[in-house]
Amino acid sequence: MSTLYEKFGGEETIAKVVNYFYDLVLADDTVNHFFKHTDMEKQRKHQTKFISFALGGPNQYSGGAMSKVHEGMDLQPAHFDAIVKHLRSALLHFGVSEDDISKALNKVESLRGDILYK
Numbered sequence: 001m002s003t004l005y006e007k008f009g010g011e012e013t014i015a016k017v018v019n020y021f022y023d024l025v026l027a028d029d030t031v032n033h034f035f036k037h038t039d040m041e042k043q044r045k046h047q048t049k050f051i052s053f054a055l056g057g058p059n060q061y062s063g064g065a066m067s068k069v070h071e072g073m074d075l076q077p078a079h080f081d082a083i084v085k086h087l088r089s090a091l092l093h094f095g096v097s098e099d100d101i102s103k104a105l106n107k108v109e110s111l112r113g114d115i116l117y118k
């Protein structure tokens with residue numbers, strides 16, 4: 001079965017969504033401080049992995065791996081929700097249907113418990 005990732009043109013389209021998403025995240029004081037000490041390249045890598053994950057592309061993560069990666073950040077629901085909101089806006093901006101957006105958001109939600117409060 002083809003993934004949303006393939007449906008939207010794979011890496012090339014993802015890069016465009018990432019740029020847009022990246023601007024939204026950096027403009028948002030709720031979450032931008034988490035990336036203050038992260039170098040730009042790593043930050044972009046994070047956003048790309050995040051979007052690819054949401055759309056079912058390569059880089060699928062286990063909850064265990066995600067809980068380790070976000071260890072020490074003590075991420076709260078408000079942070080997670082802000083990221084989800086920006087993902088939604090970015091996908092809407094690129095004309096992704098509500099149906100497909102729901103699928104992407106469900107995917108991201110599945111990791112909420114592994115990422116929060118670590």
Ligand code: HEM
Nearest residue numbers: 031034035038042045046049050053069079080083108111
């Ligand atoms: C389903 C949701 C998420 C996924 C799939 C995800 C994915 C990842 C991955 C793969 C890394 C490893 C670092 C890398 O590849 O460069 C990472 C690191 C990180 N994530 Fe997430 N993430 C999620 C949610 C969040 C949220 C909600 C925040 C904060 C608002 C966040 C902030 C960070 C930060 C600050 C790093 C460390 C970057 C660094 O190395 O300095 N993540 N994330």
